[in-house]
Amino acid sequence: MEITISALKKYYGDKKILDIDGLSIEKGKITGLIGPNGSGKTTLLRIISGLDMDYAGTIKYDGSLLDEGIYKKMTLVTQKPYFFKRKVYENIEHPLKVRKVNKAVRKKKVEEIMYRFEIQDLRNKKGHLLSGGESQKVSLARALIFEPELLLLDEPTSNIDPVSIKIMEREILNFNRETKGTVLIVTHNIEQAERLCHKIIPLDGGKVVE
């Protein structure tokens, strides 16, 4: 049970951005991805999540190639999350709606996750008007609401206050523990990586550092 990446190459123009011979991410575990700016971390997450399909190499999920069904089981929390011009409540509810979860269940789940993230007071705020820190929390809540099998996090706690960081780390750990969900998290904070991750992968210049 794992995600295996082999012979992955990604170019922007002539510039080679990623060059990964082999890498596997163990399922049910939290893996940290660290490395300097520009080392290709975001690019790798975009490729795994299906936002960028322009690459060479193979990525397998439990032995099968990525397809729509698999993409639907994962989600990516980006560095600058986009929110619909609707209330926070509706933004968080959205992934359940597209999965045709019934309204009563949706309500229960959204209420519960807003409580856990301590964001109930943001309920009626418009998503696109949230502050940086607020949007990071709402964005993680929106990702966790449908209990993805694979959670991809791109620097989810940069620029937010220590209390919020604590809440987010707690929820990431809870998610992994309770649902056995796999997490791949990009972070610049080594201490955070040590607090959260079972394994750390260093990336530099598009390559995995041995």
Add this chain to the structure above:
Amino acid sequence: MVIFIDYIAQGFKEAINLLISFDKEIYEIIFLSLFVSTSATIIASLIFIPLGIHLGIKDFRGKRVLSRILYTLMSTPSVVVGLLVAILLSRRGPFGYLDLMYTPKAMIIAQTLLVSPLILGLTYSLSKNRGKEIQKIGITLGASKLDIIILVTRELKIDLIVNIVTAFSRAISEVGAVMIVGGNIKNKTRVITTAISMMNSMGEYPMAIALGLVLLIISFGINSLIYSYSGED
């Protein structure tokens, strides 16, 4: 000069009288205008907004060429569209058997063709610029292709409405296409613009002014409606 102004003022007074006395002919003309242009705008929007969004967020070769073609088509003169439809619908034309020439249906067809490139082009460039980000979040949250088109429509709602109104304004104010395929037949295919142009050439200014006023009110009305609406966003 004084006589001229007097003449205009007189025309104005009679125009107002026509409007407030609910002159049947004038209101039939107004109604037909609204009906034809609204129908054309709705048909074009239903088809070309989803298509425009789809093309706007899709990656394919020749995106830039498509933009250029659409911009060219957007400025097709209405008489040319009218002529094209007239040829197609004329007795000997490929669709002559439908017997649509000089009917409101022909006018709707012509105006639909006229505003379709406008709707498609405006939707396309809007979603090319702003739809990508919405598509991205849609994908990461598990939306299907159809979900994404709905999502983009909803997120860009205000801008899309502005585009629809732009198309409607173009339709209701054009005279070339409806004149050619409609023929300005009294009680049948006469609309505001064709009536104005006829009344003008006959020197019947009160009626022309009355209809001109109505056209102005319609334009101002929908424009101020949009502005108050987009302000909410």
